[in-house]
Amino acid sequence: MPEKNYDAQRIEMKWRRRWEQIPLYRAEANPARPKYYVLEMLPYPSGTLHMGHLRNYTIGDAVARYKRMRGFNVLHPMGWDAFGLPAENAAIERGLHPREWTLRNIAEMTRTLRRYAFSYDWSREISTCEPEYYRWNQWFFLKMLERGLAYRKKSLVNWCPECGTVLANEQVVDGCCWRHPRTPVEQRDLEQWFLKTTAYAEQLLADIRRLEGLWPERVLAMQRNWIGRSEGAEIVFRLEDGRPIPVFTTRVDTIFGATGLLLAPEHPLTAELVEGEGRLRVKAMIDSRAQKQLAEFDKEGVFTGRYAVNPYNGERLPVWVANFVLLEYGTGAVMAVPAHDQRDFEFCRKYGLEIRPVIRPAGGEPARADLLEEAFVEDGVLENSGEFSGLSSEEARRRMTAKAEREGFGRAAVTYRLKDWGISRQRYWGTPIPVVHCPQCGIVPVPESELPVLLPLNVRITGRGRSPLESVPEFVQAACPRCAAPARRETDTMDTFVDSSWYFYRYCDPRNDRLPYDPELIAYWFPIDQYIGGIEHAILHLIYSRFFCKVMRDIGLIRHDEPVRSLFTQGMVLKDGAAMSKSRGNVVGADELADRYGADTGRLFVLFAAPPEKELEWQDAGVEGMHRFLARTYRFLTRNAERARSGAAGEAEADRQALRKLHQTVRKVTQDLESRWHFNTSIAAVMELMNELHALEERLSGPVLQEALEKVTLMLAPFVPYLAEELWEELGRQGPVFDQSWPDYDQELAREEEAEIVVQVNGRVRSRIRAAFGASREELERRALEDDKIQGFLKGRQLVKVVVVPDKLVNVVVR
RNA sequence: GCCCGGGUGGCGAAAUGGGCAGACGCAGAGGACUUAAAAUCCUCUGGGAGGCGACUCCCAUGCGGGUUCGAGUCCCGCCCCGGGCACCA
Numbered sequence: 001m002p003e004k005n006y007d008a009q010r011i012e013m014k015w016r017r018r019w020e021q022i023p024l025y026r027a028e029a030n031p032a033r034p035k036y037y038v039l040e041m042l043p044y045p046s047g048t049l050h051m052g053h054l055r056n057y058t059i060g061d062a063v064a065r066y067k068r069m070r071g072f073n074v075l076h077p078m079g080w081d082a083f084g085l086p087a088e089n090a091a092i093e094r095g096l097h098p099r100e101w102t103l104r105n106i107a108e109m110t111r112t113l114r115r116y117a118f119s120y121d122w123s124r125e126i127s128t129c130e131p132e133y134y135r136w137n138q139w140f141f142l143k144m145l146e147r148g149l150a151y152r153k154k155s156l157v158n159w160c161p162e163c164g165t166v167l168a169n170e171q172v173v174d175g176c177c178w179r180h181p182r183t184p185v186e187q188r189d190l191e192q193w194f195l196k197t198t199a200y201a202e203q204l205l206a207d208i209r210r211l212e213g214l215w216p217e218r219v220l221a222m223q224r225n226w227i228g229r230s231e232g233a234e235i236v237f238r239l240e241d242g243r244p245i246p247v248f249t250t251r252v253d254t255i256f257g258a259t260g261l262l263l264a265p266e267h268p269l270t271a272e273l274v275e276g277e278g279r280l281r282v283k284a285m286i287d288s289r290a291q292k293q294l295a296e297f298d299k300e301g302v303f304t305g306r307y308a309v310n311p312y313n314g315e316r317l318p319v320w321v322a323n324f325v326l327l328e329y330g331t332g333a334v335m336a337v338p339a340h341d342q343r344d345f346e347f348c349r350k351y352g353l354e355i356r357p358v359i360r361p362a363g364g365e366p367a368r369a370d371l372l373e374e375a376f377v378e379d380g381v382l383e384n385s386g387e388f389s390g391l392s393s394e395e396a397r398r399r400m401t402a403k404a405e406r407e408g409f410g411r412a413a414v415t416y417r418l419k420d421w422g423i424s425r426q427r428y429w430g431t432p433i434p435v436v437h438c439p440q441c442g443i444v445p446v447p448e449s450e451l452p453v454l455l456p457l458n459v460r461i462t463g464r465g466r467s468p469l470e471s472v473p474e475f476v477q478a479a480c481p482r483c484a485a486p487a488r489r490e491t492d493t494m495d496t497f498v499d500s501s502w503y504f505y506r507y508c509d510p511r512n513d514r515l516p517y518d519p520e521l522i523a524y525w526f527p528i529d530q531y532i533g534g535i536e537h538a539i540l541h542l543i544y545s546r547f548f549c550k551v552m553r554d555i556g557l558i559r560h561d562e563p564v565r566s567l568f569t570q571g572m573v574l575k576d577g578a579a580m581s582k583s584r585g586n587v588v589g590a591d592e593l594a595d596r597y598g599a600d601t602g603r604l605f606v607l608f609a610a611p612p613e614k615e616l617e618w619q620d621a622g623v624e625g626m627h628r629f630l631a632r633t634y635r636f637l638t639r640n641a642e643r644a645r646s647g648a649a650g651e652a653e654a655d656r657q658a659l660r661k662l663h664q665t666v667r668k669v670t671q672d673l674e675s676r677w678h679f680n681t682s683i684a685a686v687m688e689l690m691n692e693l694h695a696l697e698e699r700l701s702g703p704v705l706q707e708a709l710e711k712v713t714l715m716l717a718p719f720v721p722y723l724a725e726e727l728w729e730e731l732g733r734q735g736p737v738f739d740q741s742w743p744d745y746d747q748e749l750a751r752e753e754e755a756e757i758v759v760q761v762n763g764r765v766r767s768r769i770r771a772a773f774g775a776s777r778e779e780l781e782r783r784a785l786e787d788d789k790i791q792g793f794l795k796g797r798q799l800v801k802v803v804v805v806p807d808k809l810v811n812v813v814v815r
Numbered sequence: 816g817c818c819c820g821g822g823u824g825g826c827g828a829a830a831u832g833g834g835c836a837g838a839c840g841c842a843g844a845g846g847a848c849u850u851a852a853a854a855u856c857c858u859c860u861g862g863g864a865g866g867c868g869a870c871u872c873c874c875a876u877g878c879g880g881g882u883u884c885g886a887g888u889c890c891c892g893c894c895c896c897g898g899g900c901a902c903c904a
Contacts, residue, residue, distance in 0.1 A: 218899080221819050225900055232904085249904060262904090299902080324902045334904045342816085343902050417903055538899080608840075609827055615897090622827065625840055632855090671831085681829070684839035691839090758835050763885040765835055803884045809834050813884045 003639035008598025041533030044083030045105035082129035135452035228417025248330030430493030438480035650701030
């Protein structure tokens with residue numbers, strides 16, 4: 001039978017048409033079957049689908065297909081994130097409504113994704129900018145409001161005076177507005193909505209331990225770091241008029257070395273204590289810090305002229321305002337211990353405050369202030385610390401904290417770096433926050449029955465002024481739900497990270513109009529077995545969604561504590577050393593590639609070129625190699641398909657050899673896919689097998705050819721879906737290949753007949769011998785020593801010992 | 816500064832619990848087919864030295880030590896690259 005040429009386009013078109021006729025992957029909850037929920041992180045519809053995205057989806061798709069062939073009920077849904085700011089900005093530039101822009105791009109990207117034959121369950125497609133999704137965002141918001149987990153407070157925000165609008169942190173570049181690079185950003189005090197993530201700080205941290213081994217260590221480390229738990233003590237210093245200034249420290253043991261008390265510029269007491277020209281300097285501090293000057297700005301302070309009393313020794317400490325003290329961390333005030341803290345040291349040296357060592361290294365010389373250079377922080381033995389002198393740092397911390405508690409001037413305390421999540425955006429494109437401001441009743445939540453509060457469509461978005469919603473009277477004017485008086489509707493919208501925090505729950509039940517989802521369905525599908533995405537979401541998205549999970553659990557909707565069992569972070573796809581992005585103009589488009597080589601080739605390349613967690617430098621040359629392999633395989637199969645079915649005879653030895661390699665390959669690929677996703681080595685193994693089949697081609701019998709070709713097709717199915725379907729049909733088999741079972745292997749057939757034993761002399765390979773598997777140590781040793789080459793090395797030397805590793809190696813040690 | 820990764824041919828990479836370093840692919844060289852090209856197929860390809868030759872020896876996994884019969888893999892000390900956090904008290 002003549003071979004056929006590989007026409008990737010024809011094959012793709014053919015199968016795409018057929019797949020459109022049948023629901024490809026429709027997963028229904030079925031408690032009788034084991035489930036597998038695999039998901040790639042939600043993309044936002046930028047319109048361009050490039051190889052960076054494609055790598056993410058291809059990995060998930062390969063896993064989904066494999067798991068399906070292993071008999072799992074696979075849920076693999078697909079949806080889109082509205083991603084507020086980029087959408088709104090892109091829309092402004094093009095004079096489009098953000099909604100129009102988003103829907104257009106979703107349509108475009110869906111078309112391309114379908115081309116790559118992803119195994120998504122499109123019946124579950126959701127888009128987070130749809131009213132039914134807003135409704136449940138708002139529903140969750142109200143639940144949190146009820147529980148005190150959502151609140152409003154005044155807070156400093158970035159403000160661009162040129163745009164006259166609030167900026168998100170990401171929009172501040174080098175202290176200036178991203179659109180006005182010469183306009184410094186100011187800080188403004190505005191009322192903002194927050195979700196109380198800090199209420200779950202301890203749980204978020206503690207549960208990280210359950211994710212160990214299942215999530216990449218690097219992600220866990222980042223999250224631990226971000227939550228930033230510190231154990232220490234809160235000690236109350238008092239001004240001479242008796243007013244308290246609590247201070248948080250992890251080093252109470254150094255408190256006898258405190259020679260000053262430092263307040264954050266924004267600290268409530270600052271404004272009161274600082275007078276005259278000092279006020280201007282404090283204001284300057286606040287503004288300069290807003291500009292996030294590249295890390296290093298000089299330490300500065302303003303003396304308040306007041307003193308505070310150290311409760312441990314009654315000492316009077318000067319109270320300063322210092323620009324490096326953070327209001328948001330701890331209590332917004334710190335004690336200055338210049339002898340044992342780098343920052344305090346720099347500050348006190350600059351302003352001439354006393355530097356007094358109170359810790360010496362265990363077993364070392366007493367510390368001397370004039371010798372202090374960089375050796376701070378370390379624990380040691382206390383000195384000059386009254387009743388605590390002579391104690392170890394650890395012991396001292398315990399006793400000093402106990403004393404503070406006993407005498408009522410302090411307590412043990414834990415502080416977190418994690419802050420509450422500011423969700424207010426003075427922007428249009430996001431879920432409206434469902435509350436109304438009533439002149440009589442204050443903040444009144446919109447009743448559940450009136451949800452969703454929808455965005456008005458007739459709005460002019462200019463990117464200037466405050467929220468565009470403020471200039472839509474029909475939206476702003478509302479009746480108070482409580483007293484029916486005229487009231488003002490909240491115009492802040494939610495951060496779109498709220499959307500992405502729970503979208504994977506909605507997938508399980510996307511059309512539910514009574515609840516965000518049916519808890520029963522969640523109980524079946526959750527947790528997500530495998531979540532796949534880029535490292536850039538390690539902190540924000542993955543902490544927010546863990547937080548949401550815990551809140552939903554406490555509301556009583558779900559029972560599990562963590563949403564995601566295993567997390568996989570794939571490496572970026574680089575082009576010319578930089579991440580692909582439209583703005584950089586270095587994208588390799590997914591469509592363009594599919595036009596040239598076919599989608600299968602593109603998929604195979606991103607899976608083959610490197611292990612999926614590594615970064616991948618895109619090389620067009622490598623793509624051609626993948627295409628060659630597929631073409632070669634296709635030709636081989638088509639020219640042998642007839643003979644394979646014929647039952648033709650072959651050479652026994654060739655058959656044995658081919659079967660051995662075949663079963664070894666199935667074993668290797670199966671193990672690779674089960675334990676670690678090194679698709680590159682799986683694919684390499686199939687290539688090796690094909691090379692072997694080429695070498696044996698004419699000598700193989702029909703049945704062996706058939707078995708080999710079928711198994712090759714099945715093994716390729718997770719990676720190259722179109723070609724696999726076509727090959728399956730060429731082999732005369734019925735039914736879609738993704739419905740077949742994963743091929744199995746036979747350990748006996750996979751076994752080599754003889755072992756090749758490496759013979760080393762002093763650890764260097766000098767010869768090889770062949771021996772039956774299971775040959776005894778004695779036999780191997782004897783055979784090795786008899787070997788001609790080894791004899792040569794033994795001449796004139798003394799045999800010291802022989803190390804034998806059965807079936808593998810003999811090492812002869814000589815002197 | 817602190818916390819994570821990582822460093823192997825010309826390139827992407829393999830080597831899964833210490834046991835043949837460089838599988839598989841790309842690029843390159845030579846050859847076959849062809850009027851020619853493309854495509855395809857075959858052979859070679861880490862560096863060095865020796866031999867007419869089948870071959871033999873030496874060097875080689877960022878650098879320096881160590882453990883071991885044996886180290887890319889384990890331990891100690893450095894160097895370099897990438898990433899995250901960063902006056903977090």
